[in-house]
Amino acid sequence: MSVEDVAAFLRQHVIPVEAELDTGSSTAMRDLRDKARAEGLWALPLPADLGGGGLSLRDYFGLAEAEGSSDHGPAALGSASLLDVRMISTHGSRTVREHYLRPLVAGEISxxxxxxxxxxxxxxxxxxxxxxxxxxxxxxxxxxxxxxxxxxxxxxxxxxxxxxxxxxxxxxxxxxxxxxxxxxxxxxxxxxxxxxxxxxxxxxxxxxxxxVPGDGLVIAATRLALGRTLRCMRWVGQAQRAFDLMCRRANDRHVHTGPLAGQQLVQRLVFDSLLVIRSARALVAQAADLVARGEDAKTEIGLAKVAAAGALQQVADAAIQVYGAEGLTADTPLPMLARLGRAARILDGPDELHVSATARRVLKQFQAEGEEERAPDQFVADRDTAR
Ligand SMILES: Cc1cc2nc3c(=O)[nH]c(=O)nc-3n(C[C@H](O)[C@H](O)[C@H](O)COP(=O)(O)OP(=O)(O)OC[C@H]3O[C@@H](n4cnc5c(N)ncnc54)[C@H](O)[C@@H]3O)c2cc1C
Missing domain, CATH: 2.40.110.10 (Butyryl-CoA Dehydrogenase, subunit A, domain 2)
Known part of the structure; x- marks a missing residue:
């Protein structure tokens, strides 16, 4: 399966029933899951010995933006349980592994x-x-x-x-x-x-x-690192969707001087939107690379989270502006994308938390490097002065 297969599944099957899925329709979701299984797209990043597709994290990262272009994509394609399956496989007792893992991968429970x-x-x-x-x-x-x-x-x-x-x-x-x-x-x-x-x-x-007792925050941190990275990919996919809608509309919609696309103020919205999407995608890719290698990605995830959430909020808002009043209605997915963008700046840790934690980490590194670089006799002088 390729990223085009996943994108086509989303386009043909998931996006057309999004409004129904938003109401919590279990029938629509069941139908989608049956189709995903039939097309060999079910549970791609989950372990093959449990009934999943067995993709490595790195390979799955290549598909996650397309899969997440609809908020319902991961559930429809059976990968929404990835974080739980990894957490239970690594930290769960034998009993819980035997009891929950297979039904989770099969989509029988959540x-x-x-x-x-x-x-x-x-x-x-x-x-x-x-x-x-x-x-x-x-x-x-x-x-x-x-x-x-x-x-x-x-x-x-x-x-x-x-x-x-x-x-x-x-x-x-x-x-x-x-x-x-x-x-x-x-x-x-x-x-x-x-x-x-x-x-x-x-x-x-x-x-x-x-x-073991006391492990809660350590396990949560590992889960959040992967969870935030995946969430960022989905936000970029959703921002791209809003962007595509905005550009099509700008070309198709005419005002008295011609298409909206000819208006410089609309071109500014297009440029700014493209800039934030491309910047966020590059930052998310850096974070994902480190996460796939199992390395410390705190700084990169902090940057990616703020960039991707901001990109979705900004681009969904720009697309609504270019659409006019229709963009505020459920005739378009834009209100839903704008809602996801607004919530994105709070969930998975509010932006401010990532901004201060990332800045503190970077400043600390500079401090440590500065101390290493200083000549040993400089430290002696500092100590003497302090006395
Ligand atoms: C759609 C959605 C789904 C969610 N799903 C889950 C879920 O499944 N499980 C779960 O446990 N939680 C979930 N949450 C909750 C989410 O994780 C919390 O909302 C988030 O961690 C922030 O906590 P809070 O809302 O209590 O805000 P608070 O911690 O009270 O923060 C409020 C505000 O204070 C400011 N602030 C906070 N920290 C700092 C700081 N260090 N520096 C400066 N300003 C700061 C920010 O502006 C922040 O928005 C979800 C939230 C949403 C919106």
Missing amino acids: GSYAMTEPGVAGSAPTLTRTTAQRTTGGWAVTGRKWFTSGASAAAYVTVLTRTAPDELSLLMVPTSQPGFRVVRELPVLGAGGQFEIEFTAAHVPDDHLLG
Whole structure:
């Protein structure tokens, strides 16, 4: 399969039913999944021994922008469970691996992931209030999470929870357990899919702990590195879609002096949009290269996240402007792309978090390099002066 195969699948099958998928239609999603299996496009980055396509991360990265040009692409093509499958394969007990992995890859079940809590800054997970108390053979989880994507249909929720006062861990809570409850759906700019959920002494068996107690933030960081990289690729794919629509419209739409494409103010929107898309794509490729090699990509992911989220927001907005009033309606996908672009600047860590963390990291490197470069006798002089 090639990137053209994936792009054609999106164009022919997924994009035409996006509005239906936005309403949560399970029939439309089931049909798409059957088609993806029939065309050999199912679960491409998931392990072959579990029923997936067995693509390496590097090869999958080559397809992820096309697959993510619709927000429903990864679910339709069976790769939405990639982060869970990798997390469970690496950190799950034998029981959870045997219980969840095959059904996840087959698309028979889905999971969701809950870190963010009401009343606490989501960008500071060390403030997590949800707790897990030791019980016989397991844990009793109590707390509330929100913006948990897909929680209402999930077979389990992976929850960041405090297992001791100074210890955060990830527990997989089966949603069939008494004590788990979906409180409400939280539409984001009018679109569904995010939920507030509650745990009231929900029982979690011992073997549903990922890693060992206290591993929560380390496992979450690895998951987020890949998750953010993939999300950036999808945002670039969605920005490209808005861009393509804008350019077609600029050529087709005429004002009294000719096509909109002839107006310099429209040309400026086209230029600025192309610039942010190409810049974001290059930054995302740098991050992806490091992630595929298993190397530290924090700085590159920080840059890519801010660039890709900003690109989607800017280009979707420019496309709406060129479309005029029609661009604000559901006759075009532009309101949906604009909504995704707006949310992109908050989810997966707000832009500001990435800006300050990246800048701090870079400045620290300069400081370290500066100290290395200084002659040893300079340090002696500094010490003496300090005394
Ligand atoms: C569509 C969508 C899907 C989501 N899915 C999930 C999910 O599946 N699971 C999950 O756990 N969460 C999910 N979230 C939640 C998301 O991860 C959080 O919204 C995000 O981490 C920010 O947390 P917060 O909303 O509590 O904002 P806060 O942490 O309260 O931050 C609020 C604002 O403060 C500012 N700010 C924060 N930190 C800094 C800083 N260091 N410097 C300067 N300014 C700063 C920013 O402007 C930020 O927007 C989702 C959110 C959305 C919108």
